[in-house]
Amino acid sequence: MPTIETTYRDAIHRCIDEEMTRNPDVFVIGEDIGRYEGTFKVTKGLWPKYGEKRVVDTPITEPGFTGLAIGAAMVGLRPIVEMMTMSFSILALDQIINHAAKIHSMTGGQATVPLVVRGPGGAAKQLSAQHSHSMEGWYAHVPGLKVVAPATVEDAYGMLKTAIWDDNPVIFTENPGLYTLKGTIPDNKDFSVPFGKCQVLREGSDLTLVGYSRMTRVNLEAADKLAEKGVSAEVVDVRSLLPLDTETIFASVAKTHRAIVVYEDWRSGGFGAEIAARIGESCFDDLDAPVVRVGGLNVPMPYARVLELECIPDVDDVIAAVDKLG
Amino acid sequence: MAKASLEPLETPALLEDFYRQMVFIRHFEEKCNFAYRQGKVGGYMHVYIGMEATAVGWNAALRQGWDYVITAYRDHPQPLLMGSDPVAVMAEIMGRRGGLSKGKGGSMHLYDIKRGFFGGWGIVGGHTALGLGLAFAAKYREEDRVTLCYLGDGAANAGVFFECLNMAGLWDLPIVFIIENNEFAMGTRLEHHAADTELWKRGLPFGIESERVDGMDVLQVYSDATRIVDKVRKEGKPHLIEVMNYRFAGHGAADNDRQLYRTREEEELNMRRDPIKRLEEMLLERNLMTRESMEAIDEELTLKVDEIYEKADASPFPEPHEVYEDVYTDITVERGH
Numbered sequence: 001m002p003t004i005e006t007t008y009r010d011a012i013h014r015c016i017d018e019e020m021t022r023n024p025d026v027f028v029i030g031e032d033i034g035r036y037e038g039t040f041k042v043t044k045g046l047w048p049k050y051g052e053k054r055v056v057d058t059p060i061t062e063p064g065f066t067g068l069a070i071g072a073a074m075v076g077l078r079p080i081v082e083m084m085t086m087s088f089s090i091l092a093l094d095q096i097i098n099h100a101a102k103i104h105s106m107t108g109g110q111a112t113v114p115l116v117v118r119g120p121g122g123a124a125k126q127l128s129a130q131h132s133h134s135m136e137g138w139y140a141h142v143p144g145l146k147v148v149a150p151a152t153v154e155d156a157y158g159m160l161k162t163a164i165w166d167d168n169p170v171i172f173t174e175n176p177g178l179y180t181l182k183g184t185i186p187d188n189k190d191f192s193v194p195f196g197k198c199q200v201l202r203e204g205s206d207l208t209l210v211g212y213s214r215m216t217r218v219n220l221e222a223a224d225k226l227a228e229k230g231v232s233a234e235v236v237d238v239r240s241l242l243p244l245d246t247e248t249i250f251a252s253v254a255k256t257h258r259a260i261v262v263y264e265d266w267r268s269g270g271f272g273a274e275i276a277a278r279i280g281e282s283c284f285d286d287l288d289a290p291v292v293r294v295g296g297l298n299v300p301m302p303y304a305r306v307l308e309l310e311c312i313p314d315v316d317d318v319i320a321a322v323d324k325l326g
Numbered sequence: 327m328a329k330a331s332l333e334p335l336e337t338p339a340l341l342e343d344f345y346r347q348m349v350f351i352r353h354f355e356e357k358c359n360f361a362y363r364q365g366k367v368g369g370y371m372h373v374y375i376g377m378e379a380t381a382v383g384w385n386a387a388l389r390q391g392w393d394y395v396i397t398a399y400r401d402h403p404q405p406l407l408m409g410s411d412p413v414a415v416m417a418e419i420m421g422r423r424g425g426l427s428k429g430k431g432g433s434m435h436l437y438d439i440k441r442g443f444f445g446g447w448g449i450v451g452g453h454t455a456l457g458l459g460l461a462f463a464a465k466y467r468e469e470d471r472v473t474l475c476y477l478g479d480g481a482a483n484a485g486v487f488f489e490c491l492n493m494a495g496l497w498d499l500p501i502v503f504i505i506e507n508n509e510f511a512m513g514t515r516l517e518h519h520a521a522d523t524e525l526w527k528r529g530l531p532f533g534i535e536s537e538r539v540d541g542m543d544v545l546q547v548y549s550d551a552t553r554i555v556d557k558v559r560k561e562g563k564p565h566l567i568e569v570m571n572y573r574f575a576g577h578g579a580a581d582n583d584r585q586l587y588r589t590r591e592e593e594e595l596n597m598r599r600d601p602i603k604r605l606e607e608m609l610l611e612r613n614l615m616t617r618e619s620m621e622a623i624d625e626e627l628t629l630k631v632d633e634i635y636e637k638a639d640a641s642p643f644p645e646p647h648e649v650y651e652d653v654y655t656d657i658t659v660e661r662g663h
Contacts, residue, residue: 027466053466058493059489059492059493059496061486061489061492061493063452063455063485063486063489064455064458064486064489064490064492064493065455065489065493066455067452067453067454067455067456067458067459067486067490068455068456068458068459068462068490068493069459070455070456070459071396071444071455071456071457071458071459071460071461071462071463072459072460072462072463072466073459074439074444074456074459074460075394075459075460075463076463077463077466094449094452094486095452095455095486098449098452099447099449099452099453099456104652104653104654104655105430105652105653106427106430106431106435106437106445106446107427107430107431107435107437107439107445107652108425108426108427108428108429108430108431108437108652109428109651109652109655110426110427110437110438110439110440111437111439111444112655143653143659144653144654146654166656167655167656168654168655168656196657243657
């Protein structure tokens with residue numbers, strides 16, 4: 001099949017554009033996404049093409065416009081809500097958690113909420129404490145939501161397709177550090193990547209590096225460096241936090257007998273802790289060493305670049321963790 | 327408040343319908359209170375006793391099966407008026423499998439989506455954004471549906487409600503925000519929770535046509551509701567009203583000392599405004615119904631509600647395995663603790 005060279009950002013843009021063309025019920029709504037083209041330019045060009053009816057510039061009111069999208073979804077529209085950053089979705093937690101996530105259940109299955117909430121999640125560059133949250137672990141805690149965090153261009157494209165087609169509310173998080181990532185996507189508007197399936201991006205035999213979103217890129221780079229030192233690391237890209245494919249993770253651990261879970265979110269109570277707990281619960285007999293977590297430092301994100309970099313796990317942190325495995 | 331012209335909206339048949347609906351809601355709610363006392367209903371439950379004229383009058387102005395209705399947790403009358411099976415309503419309140427939501431919602435979370443009733447919400451003010459979304463969808467699809475979004479005087483202070491007023495005004499969305507001012511946000515009197523107690527003014531800064539209307543005289547309510555719903559349908563613009571009513575019951579079933587926030591004298595004074603008695607007096611005055619026929623209706627509906635309760639009570643509780651159902655449309659939830 002022919003492929004298209006593109007970037008993570010453009011793959012998301014292309015997906016939204018194609019689905020808006022395909023289905024008139026799909027619309028995008030958020031702050032500065034139309035005339036201003038989006039803070040990270042993901043929606044650039046959609047407003048001139050589809051107009052203000054389907055590319056809705058909102059007031060700065062996350063609870064209000066998120067709730068609006070949920071209500072519209074309950075009668076069959078398929079809104080894509082852009083959060084200027086996922087950090088701002090904290091304002092809309094009541095709408096996302098206490099409304100969208102439980103509507104299908106509270107109505108006894110009468111109503112569905114085909115909603116996508118997407119946007120940049122995690123640290124960008126010196127956006128400091130209030131704009132750098134990794135929210136995916138918070139959302140993955142909530143039954144009724146689906147939560148995905150693609151790490152490749154192909155997955156960004158294919159998983160957003162799945163998200164838009166899904167009849168359940170989906171949190172789609174895009175680490176800002178990935179927007180310029182280059183890659184290829186199939187030249188096929190019907191291409192999609194299913195949720196709930198990890199992928200092994202690099203095979204190895206000595207240890208397993210588990211991660212998602214940008215940390216998968218860190219893990220791939222770390223695996224390269226480890227190979228130079230004669231350590232063969234397998235890289236499992238989780239992609240979909242909820243639903244979570246533990247089978248692939250456990251199979252990898254059964255093969256390598258060692259696991260390091262890497263995540264940008266605060267180390268304590270972040271989603272990596274959940275993955276680590278599950279490996280510990282289910283793979284005890286396979287493990288030759290305790291599961292190690294490499295997470296973000298448990299501090300509010302500082303502004304100074306040197307301190308910010310201190311907070312975010314990097315290749316050196318992953319390699320240092322390998323030493324802990326013994 | 328302008329006095330409504332009662333002609334030609336009303337007919338004797340319509341007035342009898344109103345009477346029946348109000349008496350039915352009253353008995354239904356009293357039966358809910360009974361069920362709660364019997365331990366057949368748990369959690370939070372909020373009855374509509376004293377406020378019946380509001381829901382009845384507004385419901386009559388709607389196009390059934392076309393318009394949308396959404397409200398907060400004092401939600402029993404809406405599905406009853408919109409044609410839901412009353413046994414399924416009662417069964418839901420009693421947490422049974424035969425309930426509207428198969429026992430997953432409860433008293434505060436009633437829904438009948440196919441009839442246009444969208445709940446049934448427990449986070450004060452939160453549902454106003456969903457209501458706005460219903461109106462947004464109607465406009466998006468170029469349908470002339472009107473959304474009625476009920477909220478209480480307490481919810482009129484919620485931040486998200488102001489956000490919704492702004493968007494409704496900004497985008498001309500076909501919604502009626504109905505602030506039911508029953509004078510109390512739970513146990514906090516209006517004067518203690520609102521800087522400006524004239525809640526109808528909440529819409530003015532957003533360019534929304536706003537007014538205060540009566541909520542106790544069902545004919546006045548119906549007249550205002552018809553006028554406003556027709557206008558919103560025709561013009562496609564939002565409208566805000568403050569409906570003045572009073573709940574005779576406590577805030578919820580767990581509110582067992584109303585004297586903490588209002589006096590008996592005040593309650594007695596307000597109960598003289600009972601919307602059902604008021605309609606009875608008018609019907610008698612105009613010789614449209616006799617005392618005997620009203621008593622017959624009362625007895626008929628008492629029996630009907632008894633029967634609804636018995637049928638609901640015969641509905642089984644959900645099976646334990648049903649806990650995993652309807653969390654997602656497509657995936658199965660992990661089982662066990």
